[in-house]
Amino acid sequence: MKRQILHIDCNKFYASVECFLHPELRDKPVAVGGDEESRHGIILTKNEIASKYGLTVGEPIWKAKQKCRNLIIVTPNFPTYIEFSKKVRSILEDYTDLIEPFGLDESWIDVSGDWFKNGREIGFEIKERVRKEVGITVSVGVSYNKIFAKLGSDYRKPNAMTVITKKNFKKIVWPLKCSDMIMVGPATTRKLNQYGIYTLGDLANSNEAFLKNILGKNGILLRRYARGEDMAPVRHKAIERDIKSIGNATTTIRDLKNVQDVKIIFTVLAESVARRMRNLGLKGTTLSIYVRDKNLGSFIRQCKLPAPTNVSGELIENAMRLFIANYDWKLPIRSLGITVTDFDFDFISQFDFSKTIEKREKLEKIDTAVELIKDRYGSYCIGRGTTLIDKELSHFSPYDDHNIHPVSPL
Structure with a gap:
């Protein structure tokens, strides 16, 4: 049977949703991003008008404003985007049960078993239905494998469809x-x-x-x-994608100028990452840090953890060790991130005479107790002393603001 794989990509998804909900924005340059005033922000997406000014995804808001001075920044509303994503997915479910999401705004579907319509016909039908029923546009790639289908949806945008076959792929791809x-x-x-x-x-x-x-x-x-x-x-569609990593990152409200500043941020990020791991019953064995300086130069470093863990204190300690070993302070720092990978699902640890396992279990219980307090009274009701050194710097909650990102198919 000939494979018919479609990749559906919602064009400028967040910005398209905002422009649909707020018609007054449709003829203006719009970008969805973080808090402009506190500088917690990069461009997550932008509409077609804003794209003409050369704005790029991931660009700091202040820099985007220099390119487009009348740019309108909209704060992201992820619950709304999730609802629109569900509407698109509901349409896809009318055609097949083989639906593999790649983030909120992209999905692969396999329609190889359809006896009445080919991939091109189904792709065109989906485009029209999403436009009429959801109010946004999608680009569709049609091919005989997932990689070429994805290339097809990227090939022409917005609101386009590209078919890549075994006969024409060398010409297109x-x-x-x-x-x-x-x-x-x-x-x-x-x-x-x-x-x-x-x-x-x-x-x-x-x-x-x-x-x-x-x-x-x-x-x-x-x-x-x-x-x-x-x-x-x-x-x-019933198979959930495996969790490969859990992480959080932030652009700080001011440049970080010393190790103490860095520790404050890593503390907040590590507590969020550890809390999310415990919610999922996971313990990780590899920790990575992401560092970006004020000139947007960046690097990632990682290390193996002594044992599988979801204890925030161990994440903070190892993140700081990695940072101190790898940063020379030639420039202040603008963004930091922490990610944990290589999850251990067996939780088998070797006991030793220093009672490392027992100590880790006690620390995990303390973390869990703190979480229960935060769940009841809010994320800022209790915290480590480190975060009290500069409350303005530590006053953000990546756990509450967390957004799910797609996992690599590799």
Whole structure:
């Protein structure tokens, strides 16, 4: 049976929802982002008008304002976006049970079993239904695998549809830049470019052993993707995507100038990450920190934790150790993040004479008790002494503001 995979991408999703709900914004440049006054903010998305000014996703709001002085910033309303996402998903469920979401605004569907309509016809029908029933537009990619379907939905926007087949994929896909394909980020792009690999055609025709040598097993995967050899199935709608990581990050209200400032922020972030892990019954074994300076230079560092943990104090301690070992303070810091990965589901730990396990269990009970107080009286009713040093700096709640992001298909 011929595979018919569609990738549906809601165009400028957050901004489109805001413009639908507020018609007075439709002919103005609009971006959805954080709190402009407290500088907790980057551009999450923008409408087509704002895009013409060269705004980019992830750009600080102050910088976006310099490009477009009449830019209207709308504070994100995630509960509303979730409701609109459910409306789109409800339409997709009329066509198949094989629906795999990729964040709130994107999904793959497999309609291979439809006897009456082909992928192109279903894609056009979905586009029209979303526009009429939900009030926003989507772009649709149709192909015989998930990777090419995703490239198809990105190929022409907004409100467009691209069909990529085994006959035309070399003409459509291979001239594209390597960075246009999912999971080819800036670091991978730079490495490929160093060896003269600039397009997906270059990648597809590169030596497999060479790619494995420079990129590891991901090099083999990316080559297969570029050659149209991805046969990964679209998951059934009832199957939840595995949790690969739990993390929080923030852009601070002022630049961080010393280790004490950094510890305040890491404390708030670590408490949120640990709390979310405990809610899911998870313990992680790898911790990563993200650091971005005032000139937007950034890096990520990670370390193995001594044992699987969801104790906030251990996350803070290891985050600070990583930070101190890797930052030279040539510039003040603008953003920090903490992520925990490699979850241990067995929780098997070796007891020792120093009673490390018992101490960790006590700390976990303390964290849990603090959470119960916060659940009842609010996130700011109790906290570590560190956070009291600068209440303005520590007064944010990533746990309450948390937004779920998609997990890599790799």
